[in-house]
Amino acid sequence: MKMFKKILIANRGEIAVRIIRACRELGVATVAVHSTADEHAMHVKLADESVCIGGPKPSESYLNIPAVLAAAEVTAAEAIHPGYGFLAENAKFAEIAEKLGFMFIGPTPEHIRTMGDKITALETARTLGLPTIPGSNGPIEGVDAAMVVAKHIGLPVIVKAAAGGGGRGMKVALAEKDLRNAIEMAMSEAQAAFGDSRVYLEKYLQTPRHIEVQVLCDTHGQVSILGERDCSLQRRHQKILEETPSPAVNHAQRSKLFATVAAACRKLGYRGAGTFEFLYENGEFYFIEMNTRLQVEHPITEMVTGIDIVAEQIRVAAGEHLRYAHESIMPRGHSIECRINAEDPETFAPSPGMITDYYAPGGLGVRVDSALYSGAKVPPYYDATVAKLIVHGATRAECITRLDRALREFVVGGIKTNIPLHRRLVAEDWFKAGDYTIHTLEKYLNIK
Numbered sequence: 548m549k550m551f552k553k554i555l556i557a558n559r560g561e562i563a564v565r566i567i568r569a570c571r572e573l574g575v576a577t578v579a580v581h582s583t584a585d586e587h588a589m590h591v592k593l594a595d596e597s598v599c600i601g602g603p604k605p606s607e608s609y610l611n612i613p614a615v616l617a618a619a620e621v622t623a624a625e626a627i628h629p630g631y632g633f634l635a636e637n638a639k640f641a642e643i644a645e646k647l648g649f650m651f652i653g654p655t656p657e658h659i660r661t662m663g664d665k666i667t668a669l670e671t672a673r674t675l676g677l678p679t680i681p682g683s684n685g686p687i688e689g690v691d692a693a694m695v696v697a698k699h700i701g702l703p704v705i706v707k708a709a710a711g712g713g714g715r716g717m718k719v720a721l722a723e724k725d726l727r728n729a730i731e732m733a734m735s736e737a738q739a740a741f742g743d744s745r746v747y748l749e750k751y752l753q754t755p756r757h758i759e760v761q762v763l764c765d766t767h768g769q770v771s772i773l774g775e776r777d778c779s780l781q782r783r784h785q786k787i788l789e790e791t792p793s794p795a796v797n798h799a800q801r802s803k804l805f806a807t808v809a810a811a812c813r814k815l816g817y818r819g820a821g822t823f824e825f826l827y828e829n830g831e832f833y834f835i836e837m838n839t840r841l842q843v844e845h846p847i848t849e850m851v852t853g854i855d856i857v858a859e860q861i862r863v864a865a866g867e868h869l870r871y872a873h874e875s876i877m878p879r880g881h882s883i884e885c886r887i888n889a890e891d892p893e894t895f896a897p898s899p900g901m902i903t904d905y906y907a908p909g910g911l912g913v914r915v916d917s918a919l920y921s922g923a924k925v926p927p928y929y930d931a932t933v934a935k936l937i938v939h940g941a942t943r944a945e946c947i948t949r950l951d952r953a954l955r956e957f958v959v960g961g962i963k964t965n966i967p968l969h970r971r972l973v974a975e976d977w978f979k980a981g982d983y984t985i986h987t988l989e990k991y992l993n994i995k
C-alpha cells in the first residue's frame with residue numbers, strides 16, 4: 548500500500564501540531580480544521596491548508612461531523628487523524644469516514660465501540676484474560692438495585708458511568724450513608740453528560756497506582772508493547788504528571804503484565820495505537836479501561852523507546868508494517884511529562900487569555916509539545932492543557948533534576964498556569980522517592 552498524500556487533522560492545539568510534525572517528516576501534506584476562535588492558532592499556521600469548520604463551541608466545529616467530513620472532501624484528504632478527545636473515540640464518525648472513503652487513523656469502529664462502553668470493555672477484558680476489579684459485572688438498573696449490589700461488594704465503592712470518560716461520571720461512596728446520593732448523582736450526571744444513565748459499580752481501591760500499557764499493532768499481525776506509564780498523579784481523576792518506567796513495578800511484574808496485554812491484543816486483532824489502563828495495588832493489576840487512540844502522555848514513551856508513535860499510527864493506517872522488530876525495543880533511561888494547564892495553580896480556575904510572553908525551555912533531553920506562541924490566544928472553550936513539558940534523563944534522579952531546571956526556564960506570560968504547582972511537586976521528598984498513589988496529589992493539595 549502507498550503512503551497517504553494528504554491527511555486532515557480533526558483536532559486543534561498541541562496535538563494537532565504534534566500530528567502535523569509527524570506528517571511533514573513522512574512527506575505527507577496536511578489539512579488543519581479550525582473554529583472561528585482558532586483562526587490564528589498555531590496548527591492553522593503550520594498546516595499546508597486550513598478550513599474553517601464552524602463556531603467556537605466544540606459542537607459547532609471540532610465535534611461537527613458533517614463539517615469535518617466536508618473539509619476532508621473539498622481538500623481531497625485521503626485520511627483523517629482524530630488526535631485525542633473530540634471525535635477520537637466516536638465510532639460513528641470513524642464508520643462514516645471510512646464509508647465515504649477516508650482512512651480513519653485509529654482502530655476499527657467495532658473496537659472503538661466495544662472499548663468505548665466501559666461495561667462492554669470490562670466484559671471483553673475478562674474474556675481476554677485481563678483481571679478486573681471486583682464489582683457489579685454489568686449495568687445496574689435503578690438506585691435500589693444498585694444499593695443491594697454495593698452492599699454485596701462491600702464499601703467503599705465507586706459508581707461509574709458506562710459511557711464515562713475524562714474523569715467524569717464517577718462518584719465515590721465511602722460509607723453506606725453516602726451510597727444513595729452517589730448512585731443518584733452518578734446516574735443523573737451520566738444522563739446529562741452522555742445521554743446514557745447506565746452505571747456500574749466497582750470496589751473503590753484506597754492505595755492504587757494508575758499504570759497503563761502502550762500498544763502498537765499493525766495489520767499484519769505484529770503486536771508491540773512499548774512499555775508502561777505511571778499516571779498516578781491526578782486531580783479529580785485527571786492526570787497531571789506522568790512518568791515511565793513506573794517507580795513501583797519490578798521487572799518480573801512488568802514482563803507478566805506485558806505478556807498478558809500482548810495476548811489480549813492478538814485475540815482482539817487490534818490495529819493501531821492503544822492504551823490498556825490498570826490500577827495496581829498490592830502487587831496486582833486490575834484492568835479499568837482501554838483507550839483506542841493516541842494518549843496525551845504518549846511522548847514519554849517516545850522519549851525512552853525512540854519510536855515516533857504518531858508516525859507509526861499513520862504507517863499502520865496506510866497498511867505498512869511497523870518499522871521496527873518488537874525484539875529491538877530497548878527502553879532507555881527515564882522520562883517525565885508535566886501537563887501545563889491554563890489554570891490558577893491555587894484555585895484551579897480556568898485562565899484563558901492572550902499569551903504576552905512565551906519562552907519554551909530547551910537543551911539536552913527537553914521537549915515541549917505546545918501550540919503556544921507570544922501573541923497566541925487561549926480560548927475559553929477547549930481543554931486547559933496548553934503545553935506538555937517532556938524530559939528525559941539517564942536515570943530517574945537525573946530526569947527530575949532536569950525537569951526542575953526546565954520548569955524554571957519555562958515562561959508563559961499573560962495567563963495563569965500550573966507551572967508553579969509542578970515546581971512544588973518535583974521538589975517534594977515523596978515525589979523524589981516515587982512514593983505516591985492516585986490519591987496522593989489530592990491529599991497534598993488539601994493540606995497545602
Ligand code: ADP
Pocket residue numbers: 680705711712713714715749750751752753755757781784824826835836985
Ligand atoms: P476515565 O475514562 O473517566 O478516565 P477511568 O476508568 O480511566 O475513567 O478512571 C480514571 C481514574 O479514576 C483512575 O485513574 C483512578 O484514579 C480513578 N479510579 C477509577 N476506578 C477506580 C477504583 N475502582 N478505585 C479507585 N479509583 C478509581
